[in-house]
Amino acid sequence: MPNFKVKKIKDLILPFKKDEVELEWMAENNNVILIYTKVNEESFFLQVKKEKDSSFVIKGDKHTKPSKIAYLQKSLQIFRDYFCNHEDIINEAFAFKHNALIEKTSLIAYDFDQLLSKIKGKIYIEIGFGSGRHLLYQAKNNPDTLIIGVEIYNPAITQVAKLAKSQNLSNIMLIQSDARLLLSVLESNSVEKIFLHFPVPWDKKPHRRVIAKNFCQECARVLGKNGRFELRTDSYEYFDFTLKQFLHFSTPKFSLRKNEDLEISSKYEDRWKRQNKDIFDLWVWNLDSAYDELNLDDFDFSDMTFNANDLILLEKNFKNLTLKGDDYFLHFENLYQAKEGLIFKIAFGAFNKPEHSYIYVGEKIEFLFKKPFRIKENLKAMEKLKKVLKFHFDTALFS
Numbered sequence: 001m002p003n004f005k006v007k008k009i010k011d012l013i014l015p016f017k018k019d020e021v022e023l024e025w026m027a028e029n030n031n032v033i034l035i036y037t038k039v040n041e042e043s044f045f046l047q048v049k050k051e052k053d054s055s056f057v058i059k060g061d062k063h064t065k066p067s068k069i070a071y072l073q074k075s076l077q078i079f080r081d082y083f084c085n086h087e088d089i090i091n092e093a094f095a096f097k098h099n100a101l102i103e104k105t106s107l108i109a110y111d112f113d114q115l116l117s118k119i120k121g122k123i124y125i126e127i128g129f130g131s132g133r134h135l136l137y138q139a140k141n142n143p144d145t146l147i148i149g150v151e152i153y154n155p156a157i158t159q160v161a162k163l164a165k166s167q168n169l170s171n172i173m174l175i176q177s178d179a180r181l182l183l184s185v186l187e188s189n190s191v192e193k194i195f196l197h198f199p200v201p202w203d204k205k206p207h208r209r210v211i212a213k214n215f216c217q218e219c220a221r222v223l224g225k226n227g228r229f230e231l232r233t234d235s236y237e238y239f240d241f242t243l244k245q246f247l248h249f250s251t252p253k254f255s256l257r258k259n260e261d262l263e264i265s266s267k268y269e270d271r272w273k274r275q276n277k278d279i280f281d282l283w284v285w286n287l288d289s290a291y292d293e294l295n296l297d298d299f300d301f302s303d304m305t306f307n308a309n310d311l312i313l314l315e316k317n318f319k320n321l322t323l324k325g326d327d328y329f330l331h332f333e334n335l336y337q338a339k340e341g342l343i344f345k346i347a348f349g350a351f352n353k354p355e356h357s358y359i360y361v362g363e364k365i366e367f368l369f370k371k372p373f374r375i376k377e378n379l380k381a382m383e384k385l386k387k388v389l390k391f392h393f394d395t396a397l398f399s
């Protein structure tokens with residue numbers, strides 16, 4: 001992350017505009033000043049952190065990073081040139097090589113937003129693609145389909161991105177994530193095929209399997225009308241377990257096969273074949289949407305208003321509160337004073353997919369930057385947030 005350290009900074013008189021960089025307004029607490037910065041319609045916080053030796057470190061806030069690191073770099077340069085004296089600079093780490101990095105990584109999405117923005121038309125998803133042989137094969141044979149590969153193991157992502165590039169395949173988007181989270185942010189009926197090939201069987205710890213009731217419900221939700229889920233595994237237990245999970249649907253269709261050769265064989269498959277293990281295929285489709293039961297409202301703060309007295313109480317009573325529900329949490333990380341309101345930095349949502357947001361509370365209340373994903377854990381956390389704010393952090397007044 002580009003940053004620099006400086007002995008002192010000049011008075012921050014905002015708004016300030018130079019070239020395409022706009023430093024619009026700021027919010028601060030005892031340790032940090034956040035500067036709301038805009039470059040070409042993208043907004044993020046520059047962070048000025050007061051160090052113990054009374055110097056300042058200036059960098060981008062890690063939870064509001066712009067899509068292009070050059071935007072951040074340019075903003076830091078402007079800040080350095082107009083709000084610092086050259087002789088006060090202690091050190092600088094700006095170096096960002098404009099080498100092949102951007103090109104090299106264009107097949108990788110670094111967050112769900114980036115991934116979702118690339119989705120147009122048909123999509124297949126491959127979960128845990130490993131060495132990527134099957135994923136690359138699908139991309140080659142389905143040039144009109146975007147093949148989304150989701151892996152938790154980062155080196156596999158870099159490796160497969162390189163292979164795809166060397167094979168001139170551009171209909172691929174790879175993301176590092178737990179597959180279960182990826183499904184939860186996809187639109188309903190948007191996927192044609194989901195491949196799960198040779199998942200770790202976890203025969204002794206079945207609760208660690210990708211396949212579970214929730215996962216099957218999410219498959220049913222995201223798969224389109226003729227969409228299909230495909231499992232290929234060397235584990236009979238996994239095959240049987242998956243079949244039983246999908247049998248909970250009212251009219252599922254199945255295709256079951258044993259020891260069928262595919263045109264492409266993965267590294268794992270080669271290994272099991274050498275050991276003469278059986279290979280099982282289970283295809284599932286016609287999954288009813290009986291599970292569309294989650295009728296979620298959007299994040300709605302329109303019923304909340306705050307007067308000057310509320311803001312005084314919120315500031316006075318603020319604490320690093322953490323609240324936990326069955327499947328979600330809400331943590332108040334920091335509070336900053338802005339000119340006409342307060343800014344809360346919060347972490348919240350599902351335990352395995354925390355979101356970090358800044359919320360502005362003034363006359364009205366709103367998310368700064370992007371809204372979080374509309375998944376039920378986030379919505380529950382926001383309902384809790386409303387209560388905390390309504391009762392000015394007095395947890396005795398709400399459950």
Ligand SMILES: C[S@@+](CC[C@H](N)C(=O)[O-])C[C@H]1O[C@@H](n2cnc3c(N)ncnc32)[C@H](O)[C@@H]1O
Binds near residue numbers: 128129131199200210
């Ligand atoms: C046994 S390997 C199989 C790899 C590949 N499908 C093949 O057939 O060669 C299982 C892969 O799934 C990945 N994986 C495990 N759990 C996952 C999850 N929850 N989400 C995404 N990938 C996962 C692992 O990192 C690993 O690469």
